[in-house]
Amino acid sequence: MLAVDVKNIKKTFTSKQDTVEAVKDVSFQVEQGEIFGLLGPNGAGKSTTILMLTTLLSITKGSASILGIDVETQDKQVREKIGVALQDTGIDNLLTGKELFFTTCRLWGYNKSDSEKRTKELLELVGLTEAADRRVKTYSGGMKRRLDLGLSLVHSPEILFLDEPTTGLDPGSRRVLWDEIKRLRDTGVTVILTTQYLEEADELADRIAIIDEGLVVAEGTSDELKASIGGDVITFSFETEGDITKAQQLLTDSVQEKMELRITVEDGASKIPGYLKELTSAGIEVSSVAASKPTLDDVFLEVTGYRLEGADDAVEETPASTRGRGR
């Protein structure tokens, strides 16, 4: 049985002023025990998709099921199967970590002694035993995220939804959380996470769906997505604006990023000498050149026409690409 089965779901928000299609058409399937990543920029529809799947928003059109249970018509049964840690789910800052775990355990139906036992287990699991008796308002951002994750695990859910679990965390805290998510996957928990970090999707997700403007624009494993581009990426660096402008006229399929031009070709290493000869013949000075396998960043650029991270930085338009959007 599929852990998650999403078929052409759509979400439209209607107000007196206007109508917004937050999710236009999203479909995907998630097998039990895998980490599935929804990758996309802010406003792409990732969080809205998660809110629909976790029964917190209604689905305008289409259908979705969790372990075969319909999300729209059997929301209470769905909630019993899932754990949820959303971007904007709050944590009561005036309570201690221990009190929060205990209260959540009690709400999930544990009796007092089992709640105490489970609280202890979860505090250890997320590494908060030392801070258990401190009020949450004294916790760091990383500690709060671990607490949030722990609270979503109280009832040992089969499926865990994590909405941008590491946004705003420092690299160390992010790594700790990644390890914990992988460990959960290894124990059989299915994890659906949203992220706007390419590295996170690459590192964590067994499969990735790239979502943009409410649509799934690509789906597959990280390797499959990279292979879909075909060939290698050659990156040329230049010292002057004049050189880069002239080079763009020769390398018409290139994408500019700051003082670099990137081009995707088959067997990149063998083609570098030819490109260099062409550029130097035109009087263009190339400061460095390198060939590499495509990254998820390149995949994102290919399928959406703009970069996900650093989209505010200059990504100049070439005939092969559209302008990067600052999101």
Next chain:
Amino acid sequence: MESNRSFLTQLQILTKRLLLRVIRRPLAELPNIFISAFFLFVYDGALGGVFGGSAQGTPFDFANGNFVNFILPVSIVSASVSGGASGIYLVEDIESGVFKRYQSMPISKWAIILAPMLVGALRVLLQAGLIMVIGKIIGADPAVGAVGYFMVLSIAFLWGMGFAGYSVAAGVRSGSSQGAQAASFLFFPALFLAPTFVPREALRGWLATASAYNPTTYVIESMRAIMVDGWITDVISKGYIAAGSFAAITLTFAVISAGKATEKA
């Protein structure tokens, strides 16, 4: 795992959580207690000598010689406005996302909405009870006997729940804790367009007319009957009816508003 808790158990757990929040912010409780006690001491100090002493035997002896009995209902009504905190608790949970966390669990939405109202009710009982203890210490003595304390407290409870309902409705409709705090702004005109310092017969002109339409009037008169005059059942029952109706109307409004505001979009 299935959440097998009954509605009442969920309500109890969520209420306990909010009570912990109240305990962790003791300073938030002080202003209302202070103002209520301030009314009691200042009015008794300023007017008690006249209406509780030298006016005896004159037509102005409406306090029957004990001005604390006469003015205590004003302080009790003031303390009962603390029920207005209910809306703040609920809106804080909505604003912080705690409400959404609970919504993602298989627990009753109504337990999440009613818990802050229940805490508001407990807060009313605590604050009004405290003012009553202070009143007793400085000389209050209900004309109907000791049962009068419980009667006054029960009217205060209903009145406070009215403010609780009002603040919850205002909070969820405005979507902000400032909106919920609007309950306290309603309180001052409600208190002073009433026979606060003298009986209604002594009011004149527009204030006499306004006080006749103000439910606070009947709440205060009811408490005064209990404290000053004794078993005047029609006056006492009007207080229960006014406070009970206020609570029923605003709590219904609150439940409808909160239900709508938390529906799935």
